[in-house]
């Protein structure tokens with residue numbers, strides 16, 4: 531039988547879009563076993579009490595998290611969900627804002643430690659949301675994220691594979707990503723049209739964290755992957771010309787899809 535929402539909940543908005551991606555915006559977790567399983571994964575992985583939940587929705591997972599981590603902060607953009615949370619979990623600290631605008635460094639300061647983040651986000655913003663976590667990688671220590679299965683494959687992909695791209699490079703440079711388990715569509719209400727996966731991001735210790743301007747690194751990596759099969763002297767041509775930079779000879783003939791994450795780091799440092 532299709533899982534039901536608790537009586538007091540509003541029906542998730544359907545009018546937002548029909549595509550599988552947009553429809554995932556308000557697919558709420560409703561299977562108690564799955565909710566418990568995700569909670570246990572987070573509890574055993576979380577590396578600090580500075581807990582932040584991104585996109586709590588109606589609080590399926592939040593209820594369990596708040597009991598264990600009473601100082602946690604939830605960040606939610608949907609005002610109806612924020613109202614529901616204020617009613618059902620009055621002690622919860624909720625920030626009514628767009629998580630893509632979140633300043634993780636400020637949040638780290640506020641909570642007093644590197645953050646442990648948990649998120650089941652709309653799949654349309656997965657890439658942006660994950661890249662925002664590594665914008666200030668020292669602010670975060672651990673993240674457990676629910677993503678579409680295909681995104682999980684991109685996160686853990688190795689060089690040479692068709693799934694390898696900017697998300698793989700950026701996350702593998704600053705974290706140790708691991709795919710934990712799949713979550714079937716039947717665990718949600720309404721059911722999304724895709725299969726989901728839980729991915730754990732274990733951020734490197736501060737002393738292991740690469741020293742680099744991560745915004746500049748991301749720009750270089752994206753530029754390289756725009757033509758993933760072409761030699762870097764071609765794919766980086768416009769980027770280098772605009773900045774009056776020269777590409778050191780050793781990179782000229784290499785191709786993005788074959789470069790290891792550490793090599794992108796070295797390339798960005800040389801251009802920096």
Ligand SMILES: C[S@@+](CC[C@H](N)C(=O)[O-])C[C@H]1O[C@@H](n2cnc3c(N)ncnc32)[C@H](O)[C@@H]1O
Nearest residue numbers: 557558559585586587590606607608628629650
């Ligand atoms: C797929 S639902 C999951 C809700 C809840 N975590 C659960 O598992 O039942 C995604 C949630 O993220 C929220 N959300 C979407 N975009 C957001 C954004 N840019 N900033 C903050 N929250 C967002 C949605 O309002 C929704 O509550």
